[in-house]
Amino acid sequence: MDKLHQQGPWCLIGDFNNVLKSQDIIGGSIVTEAECSDLQDFMDNNNLLEMDLIGDYYTWSNKHFTVTIYSSIDGLLANVDWFYNHLNSTLRNLPPLVSDHSLLYLASQPRVEKHHTRVRFVYCVTDVDGYTDMVKDSWNTPLVGRPMYVLWNKLRRVEPVLYKMHKSLILAK
Template identity: 60%
Template structure:
């Protein structure tokens, strides 16, 4: 009961339009009663049809937004997000991956399949139960390349990129006094279109409190920071060529900006730009090399190199 009260209190304080709850461990027969105690007045989607414990709950305030179910499995719930005017906003996928690597491979395949059957902005949020590099875990078993190869391949096939965050780096801990393990397995991923439409959104990694997972909170920046984003955007608007690869570069750079601007960019050759002047020169140099060329002759941007940047 204490955990339920804590979750309800945090939800009421944050007042989100959309909530993703994972690892609920609530039987379907008790779901309605538990949801009433959460005191969140809205609508729900879940995946009880795919798993007895309904591992994923999607909740939304239907006075502000609308969600329409598309697909579910034991590891995801996929839906479309619409305004109250009925206009499509973006695709949203709530993720809670299984513990075993072979089970997660089926999740990566599902994500690739979703990508091949839809167009438009797309955001995925949740617990992927998967690290992406050695630095994503402290304690426990040493990270091996085999742990994240399939995950990386999925990102390459779908064009999805991980969203940078503010707050704690690690999102999960076993909370043991001895043999403590910390890992970064909860994250937000999105495609170029979603990043371009949400340049004013920050991802905060908040304290876990009663859970062993941190709370992920997507928040729009305040007015001052929003104006700062618009000023940064205006600096290079005149250089936009409209090519898809340029859009990827632009969206990736902007998604890595924080309230004070970009901290660091890494060139494809591995050179790091850390000062504001060097960063601005790198962006201008990149677009300057493309000016005057036809879009059919533009070289493909190395997506992996861009993800390693910053």
């Protein structure tokens, strides 16, 4: 698939009529690699990641009683900029009401910029008493989610720790 030329934070949400892996479907025929490759290629070409769902994993069902099929074909795809700007957002899979698709509910909470926008690591903070323990405590506190989500949140979480240490060095001088 072609590359989109979208700049800045952006996302796509909805029914992609495609699964990304064989575990995304129960029932029906076996999923082939070719069925997954178009959506995966599109995501790769546009640097998109899939957002985790809260709720039932499967978002669609054929609602048949004899050969029921469940699949995860609805979701949210976004670039890293969007995830960075919406770190506290959640995507919920709500029960289907009138459709064979579940409703997706995005509770989006855009990131509010603080007075400083970039973290600059100042090597001298490593000399602050307790530096290693404070950074380890911040970094090692468990987070659940996709690897990129975990990385972003750990970096965000360690930022104020480093900022406080840097501020204490400035005040001490």
